Amino acid sequence: MTALQRTRFDARLEERIRDSALRCWPWLAVAASLAAVLSLLVWHTRIDVPSGVEAAQVGVSMPTGIETNASGDDWILAMTTDTLSDSDDTLPPDYVAISDLLLDN
Amino acid sequence: MRDVDVARARDFEAFVAAHRDRAVGLAWRLVGGDGAAAEDVAQEAFMRAYRGLGQFREEAKMSTWFYRILVNEAQRHLRWRWVRQRVAGEMPDEPVDARPDVPGDPALRERVTRAVGNLPRGQREAFALVHLEGFTVREAADISGRAIGTIKSHLHRALGNLRAVLADLDPRDEAVR
Numbered sequence: 001m002t003a004l005q006r007t008r009f010d011a012r013l014e015e016r017i018r019d020s021a022l023r024c025w026p027w028l029a030v031a032a033s034l035a036a037v038l039s040l041l042v043w044h045t046r047i048d049v050p051s052g053v054e055a056a057q058v059g060v061s062m063p064t065g066i067e068t069n070a071s072g073d074d075w076i077l078a079m080t081t082d083t084l085s086d087s088d089d090t091l092p093p094d095y096v097a098i099s100d101l102l103l104d105n
Numbered sequence: 106m107r108d109v110d111v112a113r114a115r116d117f118e119a120f121v122a123a124h125r126d127r128a129v130g131l132a133w134r135l136v137g138g139d140g141a142a143a144e145d146v147a148q149e150a151f152m153r154a155y156r157g158l159g160q161f162r163e164e165a166k167m168s169t170w171f172y173r174i175l176v177n178e179a180q181r182h183l184r185w186r187w188v189r190q191r192v193a194g195e196m197p198d199e200p201v202d203a204r205p206d207v208p209g210d211p212a213l214r215e216r217v218t219r220a221v222g223n224l225p226r227g228q229r230e231a232f233a234l235v236h237l238e239g240f241t242v243r244e245a246a247d248i249s250g251r252a253i254g255t256i257k258s259h260l261h262r263a264l265g266n267l268r269a270v271l272a273d274l275d276p277r278d279e280a281v282r
Contacts, residue, residue, distance in 0.1 A: 001125065001126050001129060006125060006126075009125060009129070009144060009147075009148070010121065010122075010125075012144075012148060013121065013148050013151055013152065016148055016152050017152055017155055020152060020156070
């Protein structure tokens with residue numbers, strides 16, 4: 001290498017080493033943004049189980065437990081029959097598959 | 106800047122000055138005679154070495170450790186060049202010898218460079234390290250991460266391949282004619 005090539009090589013190397021230290025900061029910002037977006041998505045799509053009073057007011061059955069169906073491949077909510085609907089009908093136990101609940105929400 | 110950082114920077118600067126020419130030369134041979142790529146590969150290797158100084162184990166010589174990084178960087182460059190040529194249709198670069206101070210016939214040098222560049226990767230590395238850059242077989246084995254026997258085998262085959270490709274350059278043939 002000529003002296004000029006060596007000088008240029010060293011200057012460029014120094015710049016690259018300096019830039020590589022700064023280069024990680026944008027990636028940290030990107031990672032933080034992604035984490036924030038994912039948190040929002042998780043919060044937004046979580047299943048909100050209505051409180052007892054709310055559920056009663058809108059006539060929604062309240063879950064009393066979780067069981068598996070006969071084939072064991074799905075979790076289902078066992079729903080209470082105690083609802084305070086206007087018609088005061090006593091509803092039979094209603095089993096709702098968790099997967100269906102997720103779809104509804 | 107802390108004293109240890111200043112000392113580290115100074116030591117690294119001395120290391121670069123001591124190995125810069127050899128690093129670029131070796132990179133040039135490994136990437137097939139592309140001057141710009143060779144400088145890029147050498148710079149990337151120095152940069153990785155600088156960042157990895159904290160993890161450098163004193164069991165090996167620092168130069169051996171650094172040239173192993175360089176060989177890996179050259180391999181990485183060649184892999185990406187292969188991808189770019191196939192995906193983007195880039196034409197392979199013609200070997201350009203930007204070294205103005207190298208004596209001899211440029212056309213002959215280009216032909217030898219091309220012949221070495223066409224060797225399979227293992228043979229090219231072994232040949233460049235031992236016969237062109239002057240490393241011992243043991244050092245070449247440490248740098249490339251291969252067994253000594255493998256290096257010897259690569260050297261033997263590389264020489265055979267080069268003799269076949271460059272047979273017309275053998276001065277003994279001229280004497281017979």
